[in-house]
Amino acid sequence: MPGNVALHTRLADVRDRVARAAARAGRNPSRIRIVAVSKTFDASRVRSAAQAGQFDFGENKVQEAQQKRAETADLRITWHFIGHLQSNKARKAAALFDVIHSIDDPFLIQKIDEAAGEAGRTLELLVQVDLAGEPTKHGAREEELPAIFDAAGPCRAVRLSGLMMIPPTSADPEGARHWFRKLNGVRDRLLARGVDGAMLAELSMGMSHDYEIAIEEGATLVRVGTAIFGSRPPA
Ligand SMILES: *Cc1c(COP(=O)(O)O)cnc(C)c1O
Numbered sequence: 223m224p225g226n227v228a229l230h231t232r233l234a235d236v237r238d239r240v241a242r243a244a245a246r247a248g249r250n251p252s253r254i255r256i257v258a259v260s261k262t263f264d265a266s267r268v269r270s271a272a273q274a275g276q277f278d279f280g281e282n283k284v285q286e287a288q289q290k291r292a293e294t295a296d297l298r299i300t301w302h303f304i305g306h307l308q309s310n311k312a313r314k315a316a317a318l319f320d321v322i323h324s325i326d327d328p329f330l331i332q333k334i335d336e337a338a339g340e341a342g343r344t345l346e347l348l349v350q351v352d353l354a355g356e357p358t359k360h361g362a363r364e365e366e367l368p369a370i371f372d373a374a375g376p377c378r379a380v381r382l383s384g385l386m387m388i389p390p391t392s393a394d395p396e397g398a399r400h401w402f403r404k405l406n407g408v409r410d411r412l413l414a415r416g417v418d419g420a421m422l423a424e425l426s427m428g429m430s431h432d433y434e435i436a437i438e439e440g441a442t443l444v445r446v447g448t449a450i451f452g453s454r455p456p457a
Pocket of ligand 1: 305388429430445446447449
């Protein structure tokens with residue numbers, strides 16, 4: 223199928239670029255995971271990417287992911303939630319996802335921990351940080367982060383593993399670099415406050431147009447959609 227060939231070619235290209243960006247930064251490429259953002263694409267595309275060895279997938283809608291997950295239940299996929307999580311969807315998200323990148327509230331951590339515990343699942347959570355204070359973006363402000371990390375302390379079914387960020391849009395990918403550096407700064411200040419390093423091991427940053435720069439700046443999870451699956455219909 224030509225569609226599969228195109229997808230496999232694009233995926234190989236992304237992997238190659240990830241490896242080269244890691245080499246430029248003197249980083250071990252095995253510390254960088256590509257999350258293939260499959261939102262709007264159907265389960266057959268997920269299956270095709272999995273055939274090429276891609277097992278981390280990102281979705282931003284709970285309902286859409288539920289169906290895709292059911293249709294690919296025979297595959298060993300790690301599902302990442304990267305959209306805004308409303309608290310009334312926390313229970314469902316805890317049942318469907320393995321990693322949630324968009325925690326921005328201590329209450330959400332408690333809800334997910336409770337639901338995951340009841341479902342006998344364990345989840346990894348990342349805290350989404352809002353650095354630019356854009357009204358249209360979600361995420362916690364830096365001053366809210368200590369309370370969020372404190373809330374994760376007593377949790378049993380979830381663990382915090384790092385930070386996520388979506389930088390303000392800029393036409394030039396280089397424009398994102400200083401935002402990526404700022405997220406490193408946030409991480410360093412949390413470490414200096416005594417937050418456990420294991421809770422800050424991951425930096426989820428970089429999308430199709432700027433993931434190479436994100437890797438140069440320390441990303442461990444890059445969320446790549448278009449560059450793997452092709453362009454999406456306008457939302
Ligand atoms: C859609 C989306 C991506 C992927 O975007 P591309 O530009 O297609 O790579 C990454 N992160 C988040 C949070 C998204 O919503």
